[in-house]
Amino acid sequence: MDRDFALGGFGMNLNMNQPAAQPAPAPQPHHPSRGSNTHNVQNLLAQAEKNSGFLTLQGLRRKAEIKELEFVEDIGHGSCGTVSKCSYQSVTMAVKTMPRTSNSYEMSRILMDLDVICLSFDCPYIVRCFGYFITAYDVRVCMECMAxxxxxxxxxxxxxxxxxxxxxxxxxxxxxxxxxxxxxxxxxxxxxxxxxxxxxxxxxxxxxxxxxxxxxxxxxxxxxxxxxxxxxxxxxxxxxxxxxxxxxxxxxxxxxxxxxxxxxxxxxxxxxxxxxxxxxxxxxxxxxxxxxxxxxxxxxxxxxxxxxxxxxxxxxxxxxxxxxxxxxxxxxxxxxxxxxxxxx
Structure with a gap:
């Protein structure tokens, strides 16, 4: 089953020629489908990549580039990667950077984290995700910055x-x-x-x-x-x-x-x-x-x-x-x- 990794289903039928900023459409209901085998992980990664490079801020979904994220300071690091405080067009966010790897188990963890945080856009008790970037080297998830x-x-x-x-x-x-x-x-x-x-x-x-x-x-x-x-x-x-x-x-x-x-x-x-x-x-x-x-x-x-x-x-x-x-x-x-x- 194909997965849509946009925020809560935002960005279905993605058109790369859309204007830079646009109102986010209504969320589409869906459920996660995942597994740790290599084939399934690669399929999920391919689905996630379709919505890489978009940030949803103040109800508007816009194309963004990693270079537009201005580093402020390190927040912390753990077994899965590092977290930094960054600024994007005056919006402060926490950016979790996780290395992209050929290890299917590690990638399944990254995709699970990404999937759940995107699914949970409508829950006020779960940290909010603005969007993410997937590069050849890492996955960067942009989230609200907590204290x-x-x-x-x-x-x-x-x-x-x-x-x-x-x-x-x-x-x-x-x-x-x-x-x-x-x-x-x-x-x-x-x-x-x-x-x-x-x-x-x-x-x-x-x-x-x-x-x-x-x-x-x-x-x-x-x-x-x-x-x-x-x-x-x-x-x-x-x-x-x-x-x-x-x-x-x-x-x-x-x-x-x-x-x-x-x-x-x-x-x-x-x-x-x-x-x-x-x-x-x-x-x-x-x-x-x-x-x-x-x-x-x-x-x-x-x-x-x-x-x-x-x-x-x-x-x-x-x-x-x-x-x-x-x-x-x-x-x-x-x-x-x-x-x-x-x-x-």
Missing amino acids: TCLDRLLIRIQKPIPENIIGKLSISIIKALHYLKTKHQIMHRDVKPSNILLDWSGVIKLCDFGIAGRLIESRAHSKQAGCPLYMGPERLDPNNMNSYDIRSDVWSLGLTLVELATGHYPYAGTEFDMMSKILNDEPPRLSPDHFSPDFCDLVENCLQRDPTMRPNYDQLLAHPFITHHEQLDTDVEEWFADVMGDSA
């Missing part, structure tokens, strides 16, 4: 995040995961603090979809995808050959909430030690002496060893901790400005 990710924030402020702020963070992340599942049958599979972003306005968004998986009958099958330290026990158990569902991401969410609330990852030791503890020890819990009963209950529900005992996203959104914080007028923007100022 920081939560793991860097914890390192900078050197203290836990307050419960009322975590309440707002939880709402955004659960809604992002719920959107991916219900609208696109996609599971993130790498929920952790480094993949949760925050901007100066206090807006929280989910990012990094390179190892997301398409659900087949609501279940995923690849056991290796994701960061092992945030995987549920069912995914780490070498004797468990079963597929898994979104409730594995619910475990990852629970560990993330504990880390944000306490200021540190809940397991200690080497990576092997920590994985062994996930498999064999009782799951971490929040102390009722320091956190509200509803927050403790939410974390306990997420961190059930048996995945069938964990809530799904609809149940999480109906949990008292979530409904309570949806009603609160918490100023995440003010809190963020204060802690960043204190740690400057």
Whole structure:
């Protein structure tokens, strides 16, 4: 099946002789089709290349060239590439650059990340993509520029995040995961603090979809995808050959909430030690002496060893901790400005 990699289906029947800027047509519904074999990856790459070199800004889709991106500063780097702050016609954006490779698995990750971020143009809880460039050497994805990710924030402020702020963070992340599942049958599979972003306005968004998986009958099958330290026990158990569902991401969410609330990852030791503890020890819990009963209950529900005992996203959104914080007028923007100022 052909895939359209324009933003949300923008740019169907692309005409290269169009004017430089034009209103974006209505999005076309579609679902991702992917696999890691070389033939399929090459087909997906060819589809993606058809919409390379276009940026959608303020509702207008325009042809652009890489040389028009003005480098501002480096933001960071990881296993998949680098992220830089750039400017395009006074619009500041984050540009993720990933090397183009003949390795079909690595290219499938790049295309998955690109596919999901383009599909999710209509979700306010997922980082927004303006467009992308595919060259002979790399793939560059142009996204909105956020202030920081939560793991860097914890390192900078050197203290836990307050419960009322975590309440707002939880709402955004659960809604992002719920959107991916219900609208696109996609599971993130790498929920952790480094993949949760925050901007100066206090807006929280989910990012990094390179190892997301398409659900087949609501279940995923690849056991290796994701960061092992945030995987549920069912995914780490070498004797468990079963597929898994979104409730594995619910475990990852629970560990993330504990880390944000306490200021540190809940397991200690080497990576092997920590994985062994996930498999064999009782799951971490929040102390009722320091956190509200509803927050403790939410974390306990997420961190059930048996995945069938964990809530799904609809149940999480109906949990008292979530409904309570949806009603609160918490100023995440003010809190963020204060802690960043204190740690400057």
